[in-house]
Amino acid sequence: MLRSRAGDPWNAIDPNLVLDENREPWLAWGSFWEGIWMRKVDHFTGKLDAKDSTSCHLADRSTGPDNTAAIEAPFIVFRGQHWYLFVSFDQCCQGVASTYNMRLGRSAALTGPYLDRNEIPLTEGGGTLILSAYGGWPSLSSQTQNP
Numbered sequence: 545m546l547r548s549r550a551g552d553p554w555n556a557i558d559p560n561l562v563l564d565e566n567r568e569p570w571l572a573w574g575s576f577w578e579g580i581w582m583r584k585v586d587h588f589t590g591k592l593d594a595k596d597s598t599s600c601h602l603a604d605r606s607t608g609p610d611n612t613a614a615i616e617a618p619f620i621v622f623r624g625q626h627w628y629l630f631v632s633f634d635q636c637c638q639g640v641a642s643t644y645n646m647r648l649g650r651s652a653a654l655t656g657p658y659l660d661r662n663e664i665p666l667t668e669g670g671g672t673l674i675l676s677a678y679g680g681w682p683s684l685s686s687q688t689q690n691p
């Protein structure tokens with residue numbers, strides 16, 4: 545079982561199950577606190593692998609300049625010869641004041657390190673911006689919340 549407790553480096557939410565190149569399962573999770581983490585899953589039990597308790601730190605913004613340095617919702621895919629880690633940065637659900645945006649890092653190995661296009665590790669706050677609010681999004685959110 546994976547859960548968050550006081551003093552843990554992770555907030556155990558937003559899970560993403562991914563299969564490595566040998567079809568072995570891994571679980572990525574995390575939000576805020578000290579970022580995004582990953583651990584091997586036992587393919588027989590579906591639980592975290594008791595033989596390998598190593599937690600891999602994939603991305604982090606906890607050393608950011610202010611408390612809006614949020615990161616959450618990992619999603620990992622393999623394409624070509626690389627693994628791609630998608631994460632969400634900043635604040636959602638604030639209406640027109642939302643700053644949510646999607647970032648990306650790439651790695652040759654599932655467990656990282658993931659680097660952005662400028663070679664900044666995602667564990668050091670890196671992340672290539674691939675999608676953010678633009679055009680009518682803020683006004684659409686505003687209309688949806690306040691008809």
